[in-house]
Amino acid sequence: xxxxxxxxxxxxxxxxxxxxxFASAYPGTPSTEVLENLSRYPGVFxxxxxxxxxxxxxxxxxxxxxxxxxxxxxxxxxxxxxxPLMTLTYTGIKGxxxxxxxxxxxxxxxxxxxxxxxxxxxxxxxxxxxxxxxxAKDMTGLAFELSEQxxxxxxxxxxxRVSHSKSVVEIGARRDMPxxxxxxxxxxxxxxxxxxxQKRHPVVLEREExxxxxxxxxxxxxWEKGDASVGIITSxxxxxYAKEAMPGASFLKLGLTYPLxxxxxxxxxxxxxxxxxxxxLEPFIENQVRLMGLTVEGKKFFPRAGELNPGLVxxxxxxxxxxxxxxxxxxxDALGAMPRPPLLCxxxxxxxxxxxxxxxxxxxxxxxxxxxxxxxxxxxxVETILCMGASISMAHGMHKARQTAGxxxxxxxxxxxxxxxxxxxxxxxxxxxxxxxxxINVIILDNxxxxxxxxxxxxxxxxxxxxxxxxxxxxxxxxKALGIKRVRQVDAYxxxxxxxxxxxxxxxxxxxxxxxxxxxxxxxxLDAAKAFAVTEKCIGCxxxxxxxxxxxxxxxxxxxxDAQTIRHRAAIDSNMCAACGMCAQxxxxxxxxxxxSAQAC
Amino acid sequence: MNILIVGVGGQGVIMASDILADxxxxxxxxxxxSEVHGMxxxxxxxxxxxxxxxxxxxxxxxxxxxxxxxxFELAEALRWQDYLTPTGQIIVSRIRLVPPVVTMGMAEYPxxxxxxxxxxxxxxxxxxxxxxxxxxxxxxxxxxxGIASNFMDLPLEKWNExxxxxxxxxxxxxxxxxxxxxxxxxxxxxx
Numbered sequence: 001x002x003x004x005x006x007x008x009x010x011x012x013x014x015x016x017x018x019x020x021x022f023a024s025a026y027p028g029t030p031s032t033e034v035l036e037n038l039s040r041y042p043g044v045f046x047x048x049x050x051x052x053x054x055x056x057x058x059x060x061x062x063x064x065x066x067x068x069x070x071x072x073x074x075x076x077x078x079x080x081x082x083x084p085l086m087t088l089t090y091t092g093i094k095g096x097x098x099x100x101x102x103x104x105x106x107x108x109x110x111x112x113x114x115x116x117x118x119x120x121x122x123x124x125x126x127x128x129x130x131x132x133x134x135x136a137k138d139m140t141g142l143a144f145e146l147s148e149q150x151x152x153x154x155x156x157x158x159x160x161r162v163s164h165s166k167s168v169v170e171i172g173a174r175r176d177m178p179x180x181x182x183x184x185x186x187x188x189x190x191x192x193x194x195x196x197x198q199k200r201h202p203v204v205l206e207r208e209e210x211x212x213x214x215x216x217x218x219x220x221x222x223w224e225k226g227d228a229s230v231g232i233i234t235s236x237x238x239x240x241y242a243k244e245a246m247p248g249a250s251f252l253k254l255g256l257t258y259p260l261x262x263x264x265x266x267x268x269x270x271x272x273x274x275x276x277x278x279x280x281l282e283p284f285i286e287n288q289v290r291l292m293g294l295t296v297e298g299k300k301f302f303p304r305a306g307e308l309n310p311g312l313v314x315x316x317x318x319x320x321x322x323x324x325x326x327x328x329x330x331x332x333d334a335l336g337a338m339p340r341p342p343l344l345c346x347x348x349x350x351x352x353x354x355x356x357x358x359x360x361x362x363x364x365x366x367x368x369x370x371x372x373x374x375x376x377x378x379x380x381x382v383e384t385i386l387c388m389g390a391s392i393s394m395a396h397g398m399h400k401a402r403q404t405a406g407x408x409x410x411x412x413x414x415x416x417x418x419x420x421x422x423x424x425x426x427x428x429x430x431x432x433x434x435x436x437x438x439x440i441n442v443i444i445l446d447n448x449x450x451x452x453x454x455x456x457x458x459x460x461x462x463x464x465x466x467x468x469x470x471x472x473x474x475x476x477x478x479x480k481a482l483g484i485k486r487v488r489q490v491d492a493y494x495x496x497x498x499x500x501x502x503x504x505x506x507x508x509x510x511x512x513x514x515x516x517x518x519x520x521x522x523x524x525x526l527d528a529a530k531a532f533a534v535t536e537k538c539i540g541c542x543x544x545x546x547x548x549x550x551x552x553x554x555x556x557x558x559x560x561x562d563a564q565t566i567r568h569r570a571a572i573d574s575n576m577c578a579a580c581g582m583c584a585q586x587x588x589x590x591x592x593x594x595x596x597s598a599q600a601c
Numbered sequence: 602m603n604i605l606i607v608g609v610g611g612q613g614v615i616m617a618s619d620i621l622a623d624x625x626x627x628x629x630x631x632x633x634x635s636e637v638h639g640m641x642x643x644x645x646x647x648x649x650x651x652x653x654x655x656x657x658x659x660x661x662x663x664x665x666x667x668x669x670x671x672x673f674e675l676a677e678a679l680r681w682q683d684y685l686t687p688t689g690q691i692i693v694s695r696i697r698l699v700p701p702v703v704t705m706g707m708a709e710y711p712x713x714x715x716x717x718x719x720x721x722x723x724x725x726x727x728x729x730x731x732x733x734x735x736x737x738x739x740x741x742x743x744x745x746x747g748i749a750s751n752f753m754d755l756p757l758e759k760w761n762e763x764x765x766x767x768x769x770x771x772x773x774x775x776x777x778x779x780x781x782x783x784x785x786x787x788x789x790x791x792x
Contacts, residue, residue, distance in 0.1 A: 004622050004632060030637075108637040132633070132660075165635035165660035166622060240658040310663035330665035331687040332719035336680025338708045340609065340700045342645035373643065378705055548701050550644050575738070 347578020747783020
């Protein structure tokens with residue numbers, strides 16, 4: 001049977017068919033759907049871990065028990081999980097262990113576009129790169145086999161366009177796996193004390209040589225004979241664009257992009273007049289091919305930043321002189337000058353606290369989550385966004401630097417972080433601030449869900465990925481246990497309460513925690529009957545618009561004809577309004593009200 | 602065949618493109634589709650590329666190569682019309698979703714958007730009113746697919762089968778009805 005699946009759905013299917021028993025991940029676009037789908041298959045334990053490092057270590061433990069284990073996260077997650085990976089490559093595995101790592105070229109939903117192929121080479125672990133969903137499924141199985149054959153974790157490297165594109169996949173059945181033997185003691189292999197680790201490093205180097213030999217013969221490094229005037233080495237999504245632009249060229253499509261098959265590449269190069277590498281981001285393949293002593297071009301014509309697309313690849317081929325016909329220019333112009341940035345949902349409680357922060361003129365360090373969006377107009381509440389957990393540690397560093405160097409800046413410092421990001425890496429940052437005594441203020445937006453990636457469960461939710469009840473981590477208790485005395489909860493829908501709380505905490509000479517508790521809008525069903533409405537009292541001052549709520553728009557014009565600027569009454573889209581009431585609180589005229597019938601219930 | 606479906610996060614663009622790709626597969630074609638999830642879905646711009654044919658490599662459509670552009674919103678049609686072929690067909694739902702940046706006076710919504718639509722005979726439908734008339738404003742996507750189906754070589758029974766498979770069973774009849782209404786409505790569009 002054939003079905004159209006996304007790359008991520010296909011990986012889940014591949015892992016299931018190839019007998020995976022354990023899977024642990026942290027959600028992150030574009031990787032999230034791998035575990036969401038895998039958790040629905042029978043016979044598989046799948047979980048959300050608090051962060052990627054934990055997920056990889058949990059998968060390592062499962063692997064050493066002799067079962068096939070998978071971990072999955074986005075590219076920047078491997079920065080967090082680099083620690084276990086760099087030594088797992090020494091210890092090796094027992095049951096097959098696969099890391100699905102999804103890069104995000106063009107940064108559709110990320111803070112950088114690092115090319116994680118470099119990290120596979122750094123860790124000296126084999127890396128497979130599918131071009132479509134069928135390959136994603138097949139290479140998931142191959143990755144487990146490679147892992148077991150060569151006693152190493154293996155990486156399945158995805159990119160947004162492979163993870164989130166859908167294509168046809170043949171559905172198979174789960175294969176029977178031999179019963180796992182369980183963990184067996186092997187101290188020199190699994191205890192990386194210096195004396196043992198010194199003996200494992202040569203093993204890694206020998207393994208790499210064996211993998212290079214395997215790379216020469218594997219079918220996933222596929223030579224497609226064609227016109228000998230140009231040979232294209234490519235992999236992943238780039239293969240599709242290149243194949244479409246130059247279907248008749250000679251192709252060496254690499255399914256295994258680390259380590260590379262040197263002999264095969266040399267033979268391919270010798271068979272063509274001109275050698276080109278088509279790859280997204282860094283010249284990862286190109287540089288290695290050049291080190292083989294071959295004349296090759298790539299990044300001279302293809303950009304290092306952003307993702308490729310069919311038009312861009314065709315144009316680059318023209319520049320490289322291998323394609324004579326220029327792609328025709330589009331017949332019509334795009335006329336969409338107006339930006340449409342992503343927004344916090346109507347009714348999102350992050351809006352209230354951000355509005356209050358702006359009002360008290362705080363210096364706010366931001367973090368990774370939906371509240372990153374408060375950096376945009378009109379809220380513009382946060383000043384920094386770096387990586388998971390950095391809001392708290394950066395606030396601490398700012399406070400200490402300001403204090404020690406006598407910087408004249410009296411703005412209170414606030415860090416703002418969501419519950420899932422706090423669990424991920426905010427707790428250790430907070431411990432630093434407490435231990436080294438920074439009078440910073442931390443706002444924890446506790447909506448009990450991982451919102452930005454589409455409402456995944458986390459240790460605060462009370463339910464696991466597989467739908468089982470779980471203990472709910474108590475953020476206030478955690479903060480108190482770390483040594484913070486000032487811990488309070490505020491209602492983020494109450495703007496006055498937020499503002500007063502912020503001012504009080506700003507004035508305190510010790511670290512403080514403010515926790516907001518309102519559910520994520522993705523979990524709620526809206527009721528148009530409860531929607532707020534704008535009455536004729538509205539004078540069009542525009543103050544409510546400063547909330548940046550997508551449900552509020554400009555209604556009827558109310559200015560006199562001779563007015564210099566036209567004023568509009570605000571209007572509220574009743575299908576979008578979540579009845580949070582924040583706009584009503586901002587209105588100096590009391591012009592925004594809720595229907596009395598809705599107030600009663 | 603290349604079809605670009607665009608709109609704003611939450612409008613049902615991805616559901617529409619899922620249905621279309623499934624219909625193409627059911628009709629015996631190779632099919633691919635591509636879109637971006639995540640941050641772009643918070644009221645931001647959403648685009649979904651759908652391609653079908655004997656053999657499809659790229660899941661993305663190149664600019665100037667889309668035979669059909671289905672837009673769930675007027676300004677979004679303008680934003681993406683450079684993807685159309687010279688004879689490409691635009692199908693737009695007559696909805697203006699004005700982002701807060703415009704409300705705040707920091708940007709302008711395109712003036713008289715309908716007049717600037719590309720192609721000889723752009724189709725602009727009051728799809729939301731039609732959907733509301735059929736009893737559910739969320740039927741906009743099946744109505745737009747119904748209109749677009751007139752420009753594709755995919756059999757009617759595959760459309761109906763796929764829609765039934767894709768939507769909740771209690772909504773299957775009404776969605777098929779909305780699809781049929783869209784498919785029929787196209788012929789009544791004033792030139």
